[in-house]
Amino acid sequence: MKPRVAVSHQALDTPVINGVKNPRKPGGYRDSGADIANALQSSGHADVLTSSTSPDPAMNHGWTFPDTESGILAAVEAGATHLWMNTILFASHPLQTSNKLDSKVSELFVVGQQPKLVESYNDKALVNDYPRKIGRCLLPDAVILKEGEDQLKKLRLPIVAKPIRGRGSHGVKLCRSYEELHDHIMELLSESPSILLEQYLLGQEATITTLPPSAGELHYKSLPPVVRFNHQNGVAPYNRTVAVTQNSRVVSPEEVFHDPAYHTIMSDCDEAARLLGCTAPIRIDVRRFKASDTGDEKDTGRFAIFDVNMKPNMTGPGRPGRDDQGSLSGMAAEALGWDFPTFLKKILDGAKMLKEIREASGVFDTGREDMGDDMQQQKYVSGKEIFQ
Structure with a gap:
């Protein structure tokens, strides 16, 4: 029996957490939601439920349900077995709190992260610091700057300034002068009481999509790395500005075979996803260290993780005018021979029961022995390399 899938879009604003609000995406992910629903429907991989009768493939509206309680309940009442x-x-x-879903927790399957955990994991400082603290993954040095602090003249330039909570490349800027850094910090602090200042790595940038285990599997699986190029002022531009198909390429099997750094970072990403207990795909951005970063005579070749995206973009071809709207994750999947509908089917096969989604257990839960004594309170990361 085919899964009956209802795709949700963002209709709810995210809450303010520690004075920081995650910016809402214009359109609420209706574009990618329509791509997902249309691809699953057209391929026959699932019976897709839509919020309107016979939605137009050329339009974003009508394919998805709002992620409000009423929207989720409407999808369930329409017969959904899977909530994307x-x-x-x-x-x-x-999805986490509605008691009207309590009777369905062992019947409904969900494609998505655990709500109780993703709230913590959207804090870039916390997520980046945990693998560093336990010594499992390599990350650039970084420090939190809070409102009212004045440390700028001590920082080594260039440096990346970004929001603690953010969507994609929103608010991310490479600053090459103290004046530029000061101005951008003031702009970021108008949105948030604290920001992240991060060591800028000069090497190659790539992004890696990591999938959770599907039914019957035990291990997380990283897809081939996708190399980024044609940056704008040192930062990969947002997909709505420049299509990723125009500034990205998948690393070939030959490159992976001959360069052990790719194997290492893929394993690091598997481990990061496992530590975080991810229940849906994540996308991890990485950069190489170079000699000027480390002081070594030769480039180390190692990649460092500099951003973990808990909700990777999932746009894809299939609807009119969408042929160039593939995502970084979709590009990596294509390298394995998975077209967009097949990739979505692989993700759907990894859907978790709502009961599991609600019963979150992650590295920032108080009961976890491997969390470390001070991780819940610790919000500062090592800043030794970005200070002179």
Whole structure:
């Protein structure tokens, strides 16, 4: 029996957490939601339920349900067995809290992260610091700057300034002068009381999509790395500005075979996803260290993780005018011979029962022995390399 899938879009604003609000994406992910619903429907991989009768493939509206309590309940009442949560989740989200779903926790399957965990994991400082603290993954040095602090003249330039919570490349800027850094910090602090200042790595940038285990599997699986190029002022531009198909390429099997750094970072990404207990695909951005970063005579070749995206973009071809709207994750999947509908089917096969989604257990839960004594309170990361 085919799964009956309802795709959700973002209709709810995210809550303010520690004075920081995650910006809402214009359109609420309706574009990618429509791509997902249309591809699953056209391929026959699932019976797709839509919020309107016979939605137009050329339009974003009508394919998805709002992620409100009423929207989720409407999808369930329409007969959905699988909820594809193409939205930003958080601890107080109705998927987690609605008692009207309590009777369905062992019947409904969800494509999405655990709401109680993703609220913590959207904090870039916390997520980046945990693998560093336990010594499992390599990350650039970084420090939190809070409102009212004045440390700028001590920083080594260039440096990347970014929001603690953010979507994609929103608010991310490479600053090459103290004046530029000061101005950007003031702009970021108008949105948030604290920001992340991060060592800028000069080497090759890539992104890696990591999938959770599907039914019957035990291990996380990283797809081939996708190399980024044609940056704008040192930062890969947002997909709505420049299509990723125009500034990215998948690393070939030959490159992976001959360069052990690719194997290492793929394993690091598998481990990061496992540590975080991810229940849906994540996308991890990485950069190589170079000699000027480390002081070595030769480039080390190692990649460092500099960003973990808990909700990777999932746009894809299939609808009119969408042929160039493939995602970084979709590009990596194509290298394995998976077209967009097949990739979506692989993700759907990894859907978790709502009961499991609600019963979150991650590295920032107080009961976890491997969390470390001070991780819940610790929000500062090593800044020794970015200070002179």
